[in-house]
Amino acid sequence: MKKFDFHIHTCCSKHWLWGVDGLSSPREIVETAVNRGLDGIAVSDHNTTKGGLLAAKIAKKIDKNFLVIPSIEVKSRSGDVLGIGVLEELTIKSRSLTAAEAVGQMREKDAVVVAPHPYGREGLGSLVEKLKFDALEGFNAHILPRYNTKAKELARKLKLPTVASSDAHIAEEIANGVTGLDIDELSIDAVKEAIRKGKTKIIQEKHTKSMGRIYSKKIGILFRAIKPPPCGET
Numbered sequence: 174m175k176k177f178d179f180h181i182h183t184c185c186s187k188h189w190l191w192g193v194d195g196l197s198s199p200r201e202i203v204e205t206a207v208n209r210g211l212d213g214i215a216v217s218d219h220n221t222t223k224g225g226l227l228a229a230k231i232a233k234k235i236d237k238n239f240l241v242i243p244s245i246e247v248k249s250r251s252g253d254v255l256g257i258g259v260l261e262e263l264t265i266k267s268r269s270l271t272a273a274e275a276v277g278q279m280r281e282k283d284a285v286v287v288a289p290h291p292y293g294r295e296g297l298g299s300l301v302e303k304l305k306f307d308a309l310e311g312f313n314a315h316i317l318p319r320y321n322t323k324a325k326e327l328a329r330k331l332k333l334p335t336v337a338s339s340d341a342h343i344a345e346e347i348a349n350g351v352t353g354l355d356i357d358e359l360s361i362d363a364v365k366e367a368i369r370k371g372k373t374k375i376i377q378e379k380h381t382k383s384m385g386r387i388y389s390k391k392i393g394i395l396f397r398a399i400k401p402p403p404c405g406e407t
């Protein structure tokens with residue numbers, strides 16, 4: 174069984190207040206994920222595929238047996254929509270789309286469309302039932318356990334597969350949520366097909382303990398005491 178973390182942010186992910194959203198460079202993200210024994214990750218920055226495309230390029234040089242799936246977490250007007258496997262450069266203006274439009278655009282790009290943290294902050298809540306998702310995040314390491322339990326219940330009700338994700342905003346969080354996939358070949362197409370067919374298994378659920386560290390770093394960057402890492406190849 175191959176192991177994946179399907180929701181990770183790099184410093185190419187931006188935030189309206191803090192400037193940066195993710196605190197690790199694409200290279201740090203890839204190196205940490207390889208060291209943690211994962212077979213692959215989806216790099217899903219807010220509203221851009223830039224970090225994912227950079228991470229995929231870096232991964233090809235570091236480890237041929239490691240798969241980076243360029244992805245995007247679209248901030249729609251009603252909450253977040255995760256598109257796993259968007260292989261082109263794409264930037265979407267924050268909150269410019271409705272949730273239905275975000276889902277439609279992800280489908281057009283042939284992404285696997287996932288509802289991340291449905292009951293957490295920026296989750297779509299009951300809107301998930303009205304839109305067509307391929308899967309739900311049954312575990313998101315940033316979300317309170319009771320909301321993850323509710324997400325799993327919703328997935329059962331809608332007969333949708335679940336994935337587990339760290340939603341890492343700093344490299345040390347990687348693999349806090351791990352999804353096992355029953356695939357023979359390590360390719361983006363194989364991953365997409367396995368999720369769509371529901372061949373997923375949540376194999377790691379570790380609630381994040383890094384929130385304090387993340388915010389102290391963000392405050393440091395905001396007040397220019399810490400330099401943010403580069404959104405580049407180095």
Ligand SMILES: [Zn+2]
Nearest residue numbers: 180182246340
């Ligand atoms: Zn996220």
